[in-house]
Amino acid sequence: MPFIRSNEAAVHEVHGARFLSYVRPATGSRDLAAWTCEVPAGAVPPAHVISQEEAFYVLAGRLRFSIDGEAAELGPGDAAVAPAGSALTVANPADEPARMWVTTRAGLTAELADGSSMAPPWAN
Numbered sequence: 001m002p003f004i005r006s007n008e009a010a011v012h013e014v015h016g017a018r019f020l021s022y023v024r025p026a027t028g029s030r031d032l033a034a035w036t037c038e039v040p041a042g043a044v045p046p047a048h049v050i051s052q053e054e055a056f057y058v059l060a061g062r063l064r065f066s067i068d069g070e071a072a073e074l075g076p077g078d079a080a081v082a083p084a085g086s087a088l089t090v091a092n093p094a095d096e097p098a099r100m101w102v103t104t105r106a107g108l109t110a111e112l113a114d115g116s117s118m119a120p121p122w123a124n
Helices: none
Strands: 010-014 017-023 031-038 049-052 054-060 063-067 072-073 081-082 087-091 098-105 110-112
Touching: 031 087, 054 063, 063 081, 072 081
Parallel strands: none
Antiparallel strands: 010 017, 017 031, 031 098, 049 087, 049 110, 054 081, 054 098, 063 072, 063 087
C-alpha cells in the first residue's frame, strides 16, 4: 500500500509528546519509518541514545536539539541529522507547541539514561 491517508496515522503519546506514525512496516514500508511529533510548550523529554540515524525537519514552533553535546535551536524550515549511536535530546523551550517531521530506518531503538531500551512503535 503505497499511500497512507492522514486518518490512518497511528497515534502514540510518550514523555508528553504526541507521535503520529505514517510510514512504517505496518503501512507497507520495508526500510523507512516517518512520523510527525508534536512537542508541547516547555517540554524536555529525556535524553536517549539512538541506534540509527534520524533526520528532523521542523514544521512549526521552535525546538532545541542537543546531539552529542552540540546544541542548536531550530525553527520552521530548519533541519537536523543525528548520527546512529548519538546522544539526543529534543526540547521545546517556547511558550507554544512545536511540530516536526522525523525520518529514520525502520527498526530504530533508543536507550534511555537509566539503561532501559525502547523500540518506539512509530518506528517499528
